[in-house]
Amino acid sequence: MKRLAEALLRVVGPRGLVTEPTRLLPYESDGLALLRVRPELVVLPRTTEEAARSMALIAEAGVPVVARGAGTGLTGGATPVEGGVVVSTARMRDILEVNWEDRFARVQAGVVNVDLTSSCEAHALRYAPDPSSQMACTIGGNVANNSGGPHCFKYGSTTRHIRGLVIVDHRGEVLDLSEPLVDPDGLDLVGLFVGSEGTFGIATEVTVALVPAPPVVEVLLAVFSDLDAACDTVSKVIEHRLEPSALEILDRLTIEAVESSVFAAGYPKGAEAVLLIEVEGVDPEVRGTMAEIVEIVREHVALEVRTARDAEERRRLWAGRKGAFGAMGRVAPDLYVADAVVPRTKLRELVRAASEICRERNLRLANVFHAGDGNLHPNICYDRRDADEVRRVLEAGRLILETCIEAGGSLTGEHGVGIEKREEMDVYFRPEDLAAMCRVRDTWDPNRRMNPDKLVPLRFCGELRTPAPRALSNDTPEGRR
Numbered sequence: 001m002k003r004l005a006e007a008l009l010r011v012v013g014p015r016g017l018v019t020e021p022t023r024l025l026p027y028e029s030d031g032l033a034l035l036r037v038r039p040e041l042v043v044l045p046r047t048t049e050e051a052a053r054s055m056a057l058i059a060e061a062g063v064p065v066v067a068r069g070a071g072t073g074l075t076g077g078a079t080p081v082e083g084g085v086v087v088s089t090a091r092m093r094d095i096l097e098v099n100w101e102d103r104f105a106r107v108q109a110g111v112v113n114v115d116l117t118s119s120c121e122a123h124a125l126r127y128a129p130d131p132s133s134q135m136a137c138t139i140g141g142n143v144a145n146n147s148g149g150p151h152c153f154k155y156g157s158t159t160r161h162i163r164g165l166v167i168v169d170h171r172g173e174v175l176d177l178s179e180p181l182v183d184p185d186g187l188d189l190v191g192l193f194v195g196s197e198g199t200f201g202i203a204t205e206v207t208v209a210l211v212p213a214p215p216v217v218e219v220l221l222a223v224f225s226d227l228d229a230a231c232d233t234v235s236k237v238i239e240h241r242l243e244p245s246a247l248e249i250l251d252r253l254t255i256e257a258v259e260s261s262v263f264a265a266g267y268p269k270g271a272e273a274v275l276l277i278e279v280e281g282v283d284p285e286v287r288g289t290m291a292e293i294v295e296i297v298r299e300h301v302a303l304e305v306r307t308a309r310d311a312e313e314r315r316r317l318w319a320g321r322k323g324a325f326g327a328m329g330r331v332a333p334d335l336y337v338a339d340a341v342v343p344r345t346k347l348r349e350l351v352r353a354a355s356e357i358c359r360e361r362n363l364r365l366a367n368v369f370h371a372g373d374g375n376l377h378p379n380i381c382y383d384r385r386d387a388d389e390v391r392r393v394l395e396a397g398r399l400i401l402e403t404c405i406e407a408g409g410s411l412t413g414e415h416g417v418g419i420e421k422r423e424e425m426d427v428y429f430r431p432e433d434l435a436a437m438c439r440v441r442d443t444w445d446p447n448r449r450m451n452p453d454k455l456v457p458l459r460f461c462g463e464l465r466t467p468a469p470r471a472l473s474n475d476t477p478e479g480r481r
């Protein structure tokens with residue numbers, strides 16, 4: 001490792017290499033803070049060329065490697081593996097080109113999601129996928145996890161917006177798959193790469209499609225004395241073939257946390273749920289759609305229905321939603337964010353089931369979710385120093401997921417599989433499907449050095465190259481199985 005560090009230092013310079021134990025601490029986990037593994041070193045290239053030369057040296061040393069954006073992932077995707085190194089895109093933050101006429105942008109993978117959108121505002125364009133973590137998460141991380149966000153209800157998740165990639169593979173070879181103006185010629189390798197969670201290589205540059213910012217936007221806040229009614233309202237809006245651009249629900253505990261924090265948005269404390277509905281487009285359609293939605297909301301006995309008066313009020317209402325996870329820090333030291341998609345007609349049933357599962361285990365649950373997509377986020381509050389509570393949290397997380405799958409839902413709404421859901425993949429997929437995934441993965445990375453132990457259950461991908469992170473092994477209090 002010492003020789004590798006010396007060689008990497010010659011490529012990236014002292015500011016591009018982290019080896020001191022204290023400076024490695026922040027890289028030990030992503031947002032799934034239960035799992036922690038210290039990397040041997042972290043390398044921070046600034047360009048594709050530096051990334052390629054670094055990857056070639058890492059290949060020569062034969063050690064495992066984990067790509068990292070901002071580390072906001074919630075499934076352990078960017079958690080290091082034992083004896084491995086991390087390649088971070090934190091110094092790759094340049095917006096390389098914005099083409100207003102043809103509506104695309106080419107950026108380095110470490111560009112923060114919100115910075116891309118902000119840079120387009122003056123030209124009335126935007127990058128549509130907007131994870132709630134957009135103030136921190138990177139475009140490269142969004143690509144690797146095929147991330148969603150409130151507006152993906154209307155615009156689709158990341159995969160719909162990626163036009164091209166530059167990828168550094170496991171040997172340090174550069175693949176240029178950028179075709180901003182046309183659908184891909186030949187095999188759609190870009191489509192294959194999106195959602196591969198760092199197992200196929202490291203994206204160093206991303207070409208994204210930009211969409212026109214709508215001329216008219218309205219945001220409605222509906223307040224309920226009952227979470228069921230908020231869920232039913234969402235099902236009804238969709239049943240009526242109305243097309244808002246976002247439908248988001250926050251429950252009582254989340255509202256209280258938000259309102260006591262810097263993200264306070266004016267949601268009424270004491271309400272059981274608020275539903276945020278955004279409609280965008282041109283008038284008079286926007287006004288017409290909003291009027292129909294208001295009618296449905298009132299039928300579900302909303303306590304209060306308020307339309308934001310201006311851009312500032314809209315911004316505040318959204319800031320509360322997007323800051324909700326951060327605000328939960330006021331409620332408990334740690335938060336386990338579950339993620340599953342369910343048929344929208346079953347929202348009420350599954351929100352109740354999640355609440356029951358947590359109640360039985362004496363756990364506090366807060367809900368804040370992309371209701372329009374049926375994408376639930378039951379957030380379980382806990383303290384990681386309490387081993388028994390950790391055990392109950394993990395059990396509840398698994399049961400919630402299995403209940404959602406049984407109800408016709410899927411394994412992950414938007415956060416990916418990582419380590420967290422790896423062992424549930426065969427609850428959802430057949431062995432033949434998983435074996436096919438392993439074959440594709442082996443084509444990209446035959447030695448399985450790229451983010452090993454993630455995404456596909458280990459028994460389907462053969463021998464482990466590196467031990468599973470200690471915190472997940474069966475004999476620890478945190479062990480899931």
Ligand SMILES: Cc1cc2nc3c(=O)[nH]c(=O)nc-3n(C[C@H](O)[C@H](O)[C@H](O)COP(=O)(O)OP(=O)(O)OC[C@H]3O[C@@H](n4cnc5c(N)ncnc54)[C@H](O)[C@@H]3O)c2cc1C
Nearest residue numbers: 069070071072073077132138140141144148198203325414
């Ligand atoms: C408060 C909060 C709110 C969130 N809200 C949402 C939401 O609304 N929607 C949503 O989808 N997710 C959400 N997330 C999850 C997370 O922010 C997303 O998954 C995000 O895309 C991760 O980006 P990142 O840059 O932090 O990636 P990281 O966490 O660093 O990495 C994520 C995965 O991508 C891989 N990776 C990172 N960069 C690259 C690269 N350049 N090339 C190849 N692989 C790479 C990593 O190896 C890892 O497997 C939220 C998380 C938090 C903490």
